[in-house]
Amino acid sequence: MTTSEWLTAEVSKLAAKEEDYKKRAFFEYLTELCEEQGKRIEQAESELDGRLWNPQKW
Template sequence: MEEQAWLITILQDLLATSIKLEERAFYQGLIDLANEQIKRLDQSSGELDGRIWNPSRWG
């Protein structure tokens, strides 16, 4: 997660300093993509934990 936080910080800095609308839209899209990736990684990790610790499969 540390790499994603670093990436989002860099992209936010680029977004803040960009003047062109196309660049700003591009950086905002990358930020949205990185946030979605973080969310999906967290969800898949939680799903894996839930499947591993399912008591009905312990037998």
């Protein structure tokens, strides 16, 4: 389990327990933010891999 997956799971647990609407909305948004950040990190890593393995630049 990656750090991002762990964080998303923990925040989801907090959101499920929270009764206050504003706090629950914050936790839900935080979950979405973590997932989006994970996507962006993966895209950046893939771009880096693609640039490093470009045979035209060897």
